[in-house]
Amino acid sequence: IRITGAERGLLLLHSAEGLETSVARNKNGDDIRRVDGTSRSVPEKVISTGLAVCITSTADMAQASSSMKEHDLRSILCVPIRQHGSVRGVIYVDSQEIATEFGAFEQQLLEALAAQSGVALERSLLHREELGERRRLEEENAALRKDGVARPLALAVAMKDVLRRLERVAGADVSLLLTGETGVGKEGLARYAHAMSPRRENKFV
Numbered sequence: 001i002r003i004t005g006a007e008r009g010l011l012l013l014h015s016a017e018g019l020e021t022s023v024a025r026n027k028n029g030d031d032i033r034r035v036d037g038t039s040r041s042v043p044e045k046v047i048s049t050g051l052a053v054c055i056t057s058t059a060d061m062a063q064a065s066s067s068m069k070e071h072d073l074r075s076i077l078c079v080p081i082r083q084h085g086s087v088r089g090v091i092y093v094d095s096q097e098i099a100t101e102f103g104a105f106e107q108q109l110l111e112a113l114a115a116q117s118g119v120a121l122e123r124s125l126l127h128r129e130e131l132g133e134r135r136r137l138e139e140e141n142a143a144l145r146k147d148g149v150a151r152p153l154a155l156a157v158a159m160k161d162v163l164r165r166l167e168r169v170a171g172a173d174v175s176l177l178l179t180g181e182t183g184v185g186k187e188g189l190a191r192y193a194h195a196m197s198p199r200r201e202n203k204f205v
Helices: 041-049 066-070 104-143 157-169 186-196
Strands: 008-015 018-026 053-055 075-083 086-095
Touching: 018 041, 018 086, 041 053, 041 075, 041 086, 075 104, 086 104, 157 186
Parallel strands: none
Antiparallel strands: 008 018, 008 086, 053 075, 075 086
8 A cells, every 4th residue: 555555455365255355455554344445357357367457547447447436446456466376365456546546566566575475475374384284283292191190102003903892991990800911011002091081190100
């Protein structure tokens, strides 16, 4: 808004549901909660063609969409935001003021901003993916631990079957008898069963 002198600016991102408004502000810097009276056809055209659209009061108004005429918009400038060659979204500014006209200079400035926005959006996406993966690993780690007792590591099919059986019965009010040679992990299984049992708060004996 500041570099173009527009009355309003929007960041629209392309998703499976179509174009969604990510950020919308007016010339005072206030967030716009409800966005009305914008041209939808212009951003959609920029998304489909990958080319900027600049319409001003002195330009050929035949380019103006019906929504532009309906909402008395005098000037519109819309540029694509690209990521890896594809259009990820658009930066859209408009104005109802007759004095506000967008030209080649404003378009170049907005295109430079859109290029920086594409890089920032990509970094943001990677950051969200990293956070999501970290959260998934933390949840997985928590699921493998019951009150501080780790789920025993099982690589052999037979041992995995033992763990599945143990997890099925650990919550029941039954006695478990674990047998096996010295060093096969009976105590570890017993602690794991205790951690999953209703008596987990009591002392393990």
